[in-house]
Amino acid sequence: MLFDFHVHMGQYFDDYYTPPRILRTLRLAGITHFAYSSTSTVVSDDPDFLLEERVAMHELSEGRAKPILWVTHDMLKHSSDLSLYMNDTGGKICGLKIHGVSEKWLLNGRELQRVFKIAQERGLFVKIHTGERENCEAGMYQEICTRFPDVRVVLAHGRPIGQAINVLRNCSNAFIDTSFMPHGHFQQLMAVARQESFTDRILFGSDTPIPGRHLKSSLPRHLRSRVEQTKRIAGSDWHRISWKNAQNLLTFALK
Numbered sequence: 001m002l003f004d005f006h007v008h009m010g011q012y013f014d015d016y017y018t019p020p021r022i023l024r025t026l027r028l029a030g031i032t033h034f035a036y037s038s039t040s041t042v043v044s045d046d047p048d049f050l051l052e053e054r055v056a057m058h059e060l061s062e063g064r065a066k067p068i069l070w071v072t073h074d075m076l077k078h079s080s081d082l083s084l085y086m087n088d089t090g091g092k093i094c095g096l097k098i099h100g101v102s103e104k105w106l107l108n109g110r111e112l113q114r115v116f117k118i119a120q121e122r123g124l125f126v127k128i129h130t131g132e133r134e135n136c137e138a139g140m141y142q143e144i145c146t147r148f149p150d151v152r153v154v155l156a157h158g159r160p161i162g163q164a165i166n167v168l169r170n171c172s173n174a175f176i177d178t179s180f181m182p183h184g185h186f187q188q189l190m191a192v193a194r195q196e197s198f199t200d201r202i203l204f205g206s207d208t209p210i211p212g213r214h215l216k217s218s219l220p221r222h223l224r225s226r227v228e229q230t231k232r233i234a235g236s237d238w239h240r241i242s243w244k245n246a247q248n249l250l251t252f253a254l255k
Helices: 019-029 047-062 073-078 112-120 138-146 161-170 183-196 210-214 219-254
Strands: 004-014 015-017 033-038 065-070 096-097 126-131 153-156 172-178
Touching: 004 019, 004 047, 004 219, 015 219, 019 219, 033 047, 047 065, 065 161, 073 112, 096 112, 112 126, 112 138, 138 153, 138 161, 153 161, 161 172, 161 183, 183 219, 210 219
Parallel strands: 004 033, 033 065, 065 096, 096 126, 126 153, 153 172
Antiparallel strands: 004 015
């Protein structure tokens, strides 16, 4: 079994990635279980539409797909506690996601603080997009990880890698997923994680279907290659990274 902690569905620029399309890609890549968020929230904050997406994914995946709610400022305006978007019919939401490139999240802003407080109140984790841009570097989020020590925070992509490693060193509630992570960065992460004992906070992620937009070849073939290379680098820690760590994090979020 293989758990992918970074999958998307929904509207993304000119494409709409349906649940059947995503499930087929993952099946061909050998990915059996996954956590996903819908990119549709970037263009629509309609709770009924977003629920329809989750219900479809939940039913077609037979419960193997765990929803993460991608949160926008407009969603918080419509529902300050996000309860309008928390219907469990499409599977219980296990985490909240923010993306500092699609819209700006001020580090000391009320909106970001509100997301963390909601996560704290509901026992959810927060997934944060990190990248090599000034408005979303991993190190920027160390302060809020420290401010909310009981909220588990997943640094998606782990970029820049040095900053992400420092956050993991300093914040025991911080995790990292490997989506779009260069293999050299993953090797660096594993070396430090083994030495400093935080391999239990590394999660396999693929960012499906986004890599397919940059490929001329088959996305499932690319994903199978990524899995094999990640497995080789992880070595004896592979079961932990590919399954156990995700199950532990979800157990905390879904209890």
